[in-house]
Amino acid sequence: MKPARIFDRDREWEGLVSFATAPDPGALLGVVSGRRRQGKSFLLQAMTEAVGGLYFAATEATEAESLRLFADALLRHTREPVDAPFRDWNDAIACLSGQLGKAPVPVVLDEFPFLSKASPALPSIIQRELGPGGSAQGSRARLLLCGSAMSVMGGLLAGRAPLRGRAGLELVIRPFGYRDAARFWDITDPSLAILVHAVVGGTPAYRREFIRGDVPAGSGDFDAWVARTVLNPQMPLFREARYLLAEEPDIRGPAIYHSVLAAIASGNRTNGGIAGYTGRRSDELSHPLNVLEDSGLIVREPDLIRRGRASYRITEPLIGFYEAIMRPRWPELELGRAEAAWQASRPAFLSRVVGPHFEALCRQFAIGTDIFGELPAEVGAGVVNDPGNRDQIEVDVIVLAAPEPGQPRRVLSLGEAKWGTVLGPRHLGRLARARDLLAVRGFDTRHTALAAYSAAGFANDVRQATREHILLITPQQMYEQG
The missing domain is CATH 3.40.50.300 (P-loop containing nucleotide triphosphate hydrolases)
Structure with a gap:
């Protein structure tokens, strides 16, 4: 036993x-x-x-x-x-x-x-x-x-x-999934659980050994918790992200690796975007990207629509938090000015850390649920070209059914995921446009559900919609269904 x-x-x-x-x-x-x-x-x-x-x-x-x-x-x-x-x-x-x-x-x-x-x-x-x-x-x-x-x-x-x-x-042995992590931290508020997970992920040692069991007392305590734990120079968690990188034997000369991670944390997730951010040619980035991927610190995620294209995501939330929030203000944090640094960095935290992290959690939710009528075979993100409007539609959560020989690939769902935005008809309209464009390209979208994932809620006219194939998904549902 x-x-x-x-x-x-x-x-x-x-x-x-x-x-x-x-x-x-x-x-x-x-x-x-x-x-x-x-x-x-x-x-x-x-x-x-x-x-x-x-x-x-x-x-x-x-x-x-x-x-x-x-x-x-x-x-x-x-x-x-x-x-x-x-x-x-x-x-x-x-x-x-x-x-x-x-x-x-x-x-x-x-x-x-x-x-x-x-x-x-x-x-x-x-x-x-x-x-x-x-x-x-x-x-x-x-x-x-x-x-x-x-x-x-x-x-x-x-x-x-x-x-x-x-x-x-x-x-x-992987980190706890987001549901298990919430149980491990004894957090019952889904929104608070997502905020904490965006900082420390599902690594069990961070709760007990690194911050001595300090858990936010509620959503109103989150800011103070960040300041007294991860931004506190007296806590082991303060330097942990640096140590994680230094402990990898294949990482020598950490400057380029930190720059690559900072690029991804800043939203420059494609090879070209990372090259532009770091000031290096794309071919010069192959080695550091491969090393970070082999070390399990980043993952290469293919675009499910534009085959052959991909973007990178940091897999360890603490490293993403460090690169986006802590590293730019490191001297200030070392002097113990956590509260001031955090208040100045909080907007960046919500946009650069929580927003992308929430999208990733929505994809994790989608891969393990049957609310689309059947279990998905593939879940990811992608970009749909819209030649008529000279635009590109970024779809945060694309859910595909298993391929069938000789049949068009079935799209079970197209989803928009926003942490701090109330989703309304405009967002669903973009998803509907993407669905129609995919149908022209040969995908089977006859039963595609349009999914809105939001922690901020939904406009009244969307909530009252009774049309088929529209799903409104909250953090509460993401933590209840599994």
């Missing part, structure tokens, strides 16, 4: 326990990854305690020291001393396999990137020892490699990596 101290993570727990106790003969390999502060180590420690496994947390150390520490951990687990000090990881893996017995036993190597950095041959050694004729095949070890450096962990099973095709479990 999952310990009561672990909030949510039911599916992750079930996957870990199922892997750790699998009756398969021979050794098995699993990979657990996820950005820092998501509770990976907390979860793995609890799992090894529950099923009697070995948990080893690596540190930044030389190979010799890591081997000594691993030998100590193995001794504590098996209570059998090793015959001789490990010369290398060949000895360590062989000894591990010989001492575990015949029952399935999980063995967690946490912070694996530290080990592989000091011992680059370690993945190859594991591959050999888990393969036919390897020492690990004589045991039933369930070896779990865990780490937070996403570029390193992602590369373990990619391309021609030694461990490709060897893993029986590939688990990514």
Whole structure:
């Protein structure tokens, strides 16, 4: 049973326990990854305690020291001393396999990137020892490699990596979804939950370890909460966004990476927009964009209408908040002038942070709901060209059905998402125009619902509309339906 101290993570727990106790003969390999502060180590420690496994947390150390520490951990687990000090990881893996017995036993190597950095041959050694004729095949070890450096962990099973095709479990521990995050923070007001999520996202460590459980008492306390937590130099959360970037091993010379993130946070989300903001050519941005994407700090989102075009979005809200709000006023914030800096930055927060974040949450809501008549196959944003009006219509939430061979792609819904704007007939009119233009382009829009997502409400004539295929969606509905 999952310990009561672990909030949510039911599916992750079930996957870990199922892997750790699998009756398969021979050794098995699993990979657990996820950005820092998501509770990976907390979860793995609890799992090894529950099923009697070995948990080893690596540190930044030389190979010799890591081997000594691993030998100590193995001794504590098996209570059998090793015959001789490990010369290398060949000895360590062989000894591990010989001492575990015949029952399935999980063995967690946490912070694996530290080990592989000091011992680059370690993945190859594991591959050999888990393969036919390897020492690990004589045991039933369930070896779990865990780490937070996403570029390193992602590369373990990619391309021609030694461990490709060897893993029986590939688990990514992600931040809590917006509904689970609200429950974790004990916030029942949907609008307040969105504001808090736009700052700290769904990272569990930020509530308990980083701000000592400080939760806004209500919507009227939000401004004061921001000033006393994330903008407070005495709180660990104050510098966390900087550390998240610095901890990625592939990020060297952080200036260009901060500039790229600042461009995205400022609304310059296309390759050309980022190039214009940073003063670099588009081809010069390929490497930093790829590194940020491999690190899980940004995501490339395709335009669902104009195929081949895409935009970028920051996946960690705290980094977006830092780049848009904190970084421009860093000297002022370091001097402890949080309240003044926040009051000056609040309009930018609502437009550059909350607005785009609300749009992203609306898309998350759409992908998991059946209010469009069926579960969507694809949800995103896109731009519809309007040649007649020499205009482009940006659609915030596009919901597509699963493609059917030989049939036009069905559009389940087109949506406008606005945090602080009362949506009215003009907004629905633009969506209706986009629907008609898509029909001309060959999409099936016969049953397309027009959806208005707003935290500020809807005009009376829209509320009273009884026409079919019009949906009015509030934050309350987004948190209730799932």
